[in-house]
Amino acid sequence: MxxxxxxxxxxxxxxxxxxxxxxxxxxxxxxxxxxxxxxxxxxxxxxxxxxxxxxxxxxxxxxxxxxxxxxxxxxxxxxxxxxxxxxxxxxxxxxxxxxxxxxxxxxxxxLLKPDAIEYDFNRYFIMNFKTGKIEVNIRASQEEQERAKITIAMYGLNHFDRPKARSDYYKWLKNQIRKQKIKINQDKETLFYRFMFFFKLNLLSTEAQINRYLTTKGPPFGFF
Known part of the structure; x- marks a missing residue:
């Protein structure tokens, strides 16, 4: 979100x-x-x-x-x-x-509201790139963790085939970057599931840095 x-x-x-x-x-x-x-x-x-x-x-x-x-x-x-x-x-x-x-x-x-001033994905959630699941940020306060759990459950963010779709998309994106078919700085607004990438990508300054990070170092947030 x-x-x-x-x-x-x-x-x-x-x-x-x-x-x-x-x-x-x-x-x-x-x-x-x-x-x-x-x-x-x-x-x-x-x-x-x-x-x-x-x-x-x-x-x-x-x-x-x-x-x-x-x-x-x-x-x-x-x-x-x-x-x-x-x-x-x-x-x-x-x-x-x-x-x-x-x-x-x-x-x-x-329930978390995406246009709330205090809302930030990384404050409440982390991304598990192995499973594709959106998980609760264990570093968040108890109140924040509860809000994250409610939001995940209410919108069914880990239901159906959604985790697999996110995991598959991440693998596909890395492959496209290797083949130079996607330039992440130019195309980031057309990515699926942008929350998986934006936190780390915003800290990297060049296209080469971003591509190297995504294709060689694994998940952008380094949690897993």
Whole structure:
């Protein structure tokens, strides 16, 4: 889960409070309104959220969100429990279907939010490159470790074939670098699972240093 820097609310969501109240009233009446019908600029909203994540999923960082991993809009605090927040800009995230279905209508106040000021992947998590699993950072505080566990579980970050996909991708990327088919400084924003690489890559200054590190020294973080 990459850290996101969210821009100010777009003007087409200026009526978010009014729309939220109306949505809440309809829910109280037992209706199931289609929330996105209120937003005439629905496609623009998806484009704006995609711009925020560079077309990656906000939670698992899969890329690009097309075909079998269809692009969806996720409510961090679910509409079913927080109907008045349905149109709040800071509650909307671009998501893949896998993450959205895993979370469903669940919510926990300790769930990590990728656009929170204090959020940083390496503060809460470490990457196990042998297994492909996202693990809790044992150097984090007990509170931070609990939040990391909740986030991994709620978005199913280690469920299904996700760990294998990350491990396979890491091996593939190293091979592409050896063949000089990928230049990591130029292509890093189009990588899958950017959180696996950015911490260490940001400390290395040249393309040669980065390529040598990835292809000869193993995992970027040196944990394993």
């Amino acid at each position: 990459m850290k996101l820097t969210r821009p100010k609310r777009p003007g087409y969501l200026d009526n978010y409070k009014k729309w939220g109240r109306e949505y809440n009233e309809k829910r109280k009446e037992g209706l199931k309104p289609k929330w996105h019908k209120k937003i005439k600029q629905w496609e623009q909203l998806k484009r704006d959220l995609a711009k925020l994540t560079l077309d990656h999923c906000s939670f698992c960082d899969s890329y690009p969100l097309v075909a079998k991993n269809k692009q969806t809009v996720e409510h961090f605090k679910p509409r079913s429990k927080y109907p008045k927040l349905t149109y709040v800009w800071h509650n909307l995230f671009l998501s893949c279907e896998t993450c959205q279905k895993a979370k469903g209508d669940n919510f926990n106040k300790k």
